[in-house]
Amino acid sequence: MSAPDHPKKVIMNETANKMQGATTNNLRVAVVGGGPGGYAAAFLAADLGMHVTLVDPEANPGGVCLYRGCIPSKALLHVAKLIEESQQAKNWGIDFPEPKIDLQRLRTWKEGVVKKLTGGLGLLSKQRHVEYIQGRAAFENSTSLRITKTDSAEVVLSFDRIILATGSRPAIIPALKIDSPRLMDSTGGLNLEDIPGSLLVVGGGYIGLELGSVYAALGTHVTVVEMLPGLLPGADRDLVLPLHKRLEKKFEAILLNTTVASLKVEGAGIRATFDGASVKDGNRERIFDRVLVSVGRKPNSEITGLKKTQVQVSPRGFIEVNKQLQTADPAIYAIGDVVGEPMLAHKASHEGRTAVEAIAGHKVAFEPAAIPAVVFTDPEVAWCGLTETQAEKEKREIKVAKFPWGASGRAVTLDRPEGMTKLLVDPQSERVLGVGIVGAGAGELIAEGVLAVEMAALASDVAMTIHPHPTLSETVMEAAEVFFGTSTDVYRPKRG
Numbered sequence: 001m002s003a004p005d006h007p008k009k010v011i012m013n014e015t016a017n018k019m020q021g022a023t024t025n026n027l028r029v030a031v032v033g034g035g036p037g038g039y040a041a042a043f044l045a046a047d048l049g050m051h052v053t054l055v056d057p058e059a060n061p062g063g064v065c066l067y068r069g070c071i072p073s074k075a076l077l078h079v080a081k082l083i084e085e086s087q088q089a090k091n092w093g094i095d096f097p098e099p100k101i102d103l104q105r106l107r108t109w110k111e112g113v114v115k116k117l118t119g120g121l122g123l124l125s126k127q128r129h130v131e132y133i134q135g136r137a138a139f140e141n142s143t144s145l146r147i148t149k150t151d152s153a154e155v156v157l158s159f160d161r162i163i164l165a166t167g168s169r170p171a172i173i174p175a176l177k178i179d180s181p182r183l184m185d186s187t188g189g190l191n192l193e194d195i196p197g198s199l200l201v202v203g204g205g206y207i208g209l210e211l212g213s214v215y216a217a218l219g220t221h222v223t224v225v226e227m228l229p230g231l232l233p234g235a236d237r238d239l240v241l242p243l244h245k246r247l248e249k250k251f252e253a254i255l256l257n258t259t260v261a262s263l264k265v266e267g268a269g270i271r272a273t274f275d276g277a278s279v280k281d282g283n284r285e286r287i288f289d290r291v292l293v294s295v296g297r298k299p300n301s302e303i304t305g306l307k308k309t310q311v312q313v314s315p316r317g318f319i320e321v322n323k324q325l326q327t328a329d330p331a332i333y334a335i336g337d338v339v340g341e342p343m344l345a346h347k348a349s350h351e352g353r354t355a356v357e358a359i360a361g362h363k364v365a366f367e368p369a370a371i372p373a374v375v376f377t378d379p380e381v382a383w384c385g386l387t388e389t390q391a392e393k394e395k396r397e398i399k400v401a402k403f404p405w406g407a408s409g410r411a412v413t414l415d416r417p418e419g420m421t422k423l424l425v426d427p428q429s430e431r432v433l434g435v436g437i438v439g440a441g442a443g444e445l446i447a448e449g450v451l452a453v454e455m456a457a458l459a460s461d462v463a464m465t466i467h468p469h470p471t472l473s474e475t476v477m478e479a480a481e482v483f484f485g486t487s488t489d490v491y492r493p494k495r496g
Helices: 036-047 063-068 070-092 103-127 186-191 206-218 237-250 345-359 388-394 409-413 442-454 459-464 474-484
Strands: 028-032 051-056 131-141 144-149 154-158 161-164 168-170 198-202 221-225 253-255 259-266 269-275 285-288 290-293 297-299 332-334 373-375 380-385 399-404 420-425 432-439
Touching: 028 036, 028 345, 036 051, 036 063, 036 103, 036 345, 063 070, 063 103, 063 186, 070 103, 070 186, 070 206, 103 131, 161 345, 186 206, 186 290, 198 206, 198 269, 198 285, 206 221, 206 237, 206 290, 206 373, 237 253, 237 380, 237 420, 237 432, 269 290, 332 345, 373 442, 380 442, 388 432, 399 474, 420 459, 420 474, 432 442, 432 459, 432 474, 442 474, 459 474
Parallel strands: 028 051, 028 161, 051 131, 161 332, 198 221, 198 290, 221 253
Antiparallel strands: 131 144, 144 154, 168 297, 259 269, 269 285, 373 380, 380 432, 399 420, 420 432
């Protein structure tokens, strides 16, 4: 099996031993922000022999992802899936009684997961001799930081290089901002203060759908409002459709092409007023026990003293960087959510490592051909590389090969045949340009697609790679076979 050379790749010609050159041993590096990008950068810098200081307000590294994002949400989604599978078991002749939910124990377990992982990162910091300072950093100049510790003590430290990994925060709609504890952002939603009888989710993106799924599984009547014609804007519609159909059964309502005109505290709830062509007169207002606003995130680029440096910030609030993640100030680098989309932890981690390698003097660039996106709903939705939506917009010629999970033995044994795996293939070179998957465990399967795109694999490479049977991973191989019209489990002769 062969593939053409990849036009874009991170150049890493030196081995780990060569990377730890004498030139890095005297470098003093500060990393501001302890999220997945920040601690990945700090740990690699320490591994390369640099003197590293990591600054973050929390007691241990972890950032939003571990404390108030990826990790607690996935813990709760695991619980939600368990509840839903116990209900689905009726189809298999197994009846479970209705679950009794001990909310305090559930919160304690979720917080225990967070504490275990963040504590582990704290231990790794000590093992690597990273100086961890709990506090907030402000610039004195391009190479000096004034750090205010949690005990209010201040210290000014100088560095050779500074990496900004300050992340992002939930976006706010000014018109919907009201003074009520019943109005939540994603952080408030994860706190799980109670199980409300009804919940309005403003925004049909991945955060809203994931948290909405958790609350629906716990017994809340969930209504989702999305201003655009479909859920998960930007994702291919054929990937979203199976999820939409399943959520229609879980949620009380999904209102598309609809906006929330106003929110008003009323009694023990919040009155929401809807606006949109599809909203009927009798349904323009409704009272909800709680409202979750999940309309995206904003970069944390308002760093005190940043104007004392040469760092440039875009009109959208993102710090501008080059392919080595270096800002307009030669001494300062920036990574993660604060430098732009996609705002994903795994993107931040790789950017952090690239920035450190650049500081070490290695020939590197952050030019991934594929950054995977995963929506951890049920079913999960995942994609990487080129999407059909993007190809259509760019008027790129592609061939799409789809394998329905109804023809997958493993999917049928799981009673989850609604999924689908597709490959986007260049019709001339037959190179895999993108992969999309919807179905149970799609987030675990997409890594093979990322590898295929990054390695410039041909559809024939994927088709000839022996996959274990019976597994959901076979659907990737069978999608490649569909491209050639030779799939064992579906009859789709190749046309043209």
